[in-house]
Amino acid sequence: MTHPGLTGLQDLVAELGGGDLLTSLNLPEGPPPPGAFQQALGLAARLTGREEIGLLLARRRSLETLGGLASLVGSAPTVGEAVTQLFEMLPRSFSGGVRGYVERRGPEALLVGQVVTADPPALDQQADHLAGAAVGLIRQLTRADWAPEAVYLVRKAPADPAPYSRFFGAPVLFGQEMQVIVVRPALLDAPVAQANLALNRELFAQLSSRARGDGLAGLVRDRVWRGLTSGACTAAEVAADLGTPLRSFQRRLAAEGTSFSAILDAAREALARRLMRQTALSLAEISDALGFAEPAVFTRFFTRRAGVSPSAWRRG
Structure with a gap:
């Protein structure tokens, strides 16, 4: 069985002329082991020569790629609750050691994400994918042309920063201490179109019980x-x-x-x-x-x- 994330990445690599990613990755039979997605991201960057492969993959993400978390996020009453619930459940729903939280700070709000493994493979691509997927999620919950105020990435500065400015539509700073997306606080209070409070609370309770x-x-x-x-x-x-x-x-x-x-x-x-x-x-x-x-x-x-x-x- 192949993880949907690997299938999507394999398709992207093939379209970019990078060949058969899964064959090159040489995974054992059965479900991908922990860290397979991160290793695949690094390999995909090498096979395609596109160091922004994490952003390119994030552009293809949708709520459905969150699997069992899709209904939870899509039914949240506000954008802030959707992101907060996703950050809380993400570490226990997908491997990869990702942590995140939402912080209101005066006239700004921060979406902070971290890759928390000790020597993570393909950290640059992981950082790109994490930030890109978060921005993509908010665009799906609000509007397609939404842009953050600024983006701070832990990855090293790429040879060509132009794809990052185009993707985020905001200033992007590289080599930062933290992975941060700066947004206006009003965004967190914006209602989600498909909000269903009863369903959201039920799903959150079920997932929280499993997470214990x-x-x-x-x-x-x-x-x-x-x-x-x-x-x-x-x-x-x-x-x-x-x-x-x-x-x-x-x-x-x-x-x-x-x-x-x-x-x-x-x-x-x-x-x-x-x-x-x-x-x-x-x-x-x-x-x-x-x-x-x-x-x-x-x-x-x-x-x-x-x-x-x-x-x-x-x-x-």
């Missing part, structure tokens, strides 16, 4: 990734955000074989690698962004986990 299989640790990972980019990332803050007393919070994580510090350290290491690879931030700036007291603490932390210093890892 991830346990507390899955919820904590979500909050940690959000906290790392918004400044609230202590055990007490995350426990309070989840409505759990701190001692109970710690006991439940221990019962699941992990701890807050283990989850936080894994996220910090993954984001450190991302920022060192994809941005021009100094090590001191990265240390500060990750919440370390000083660069020397960050250096010891990273060296202990990676086996080499941050500067040596970055040179390599």
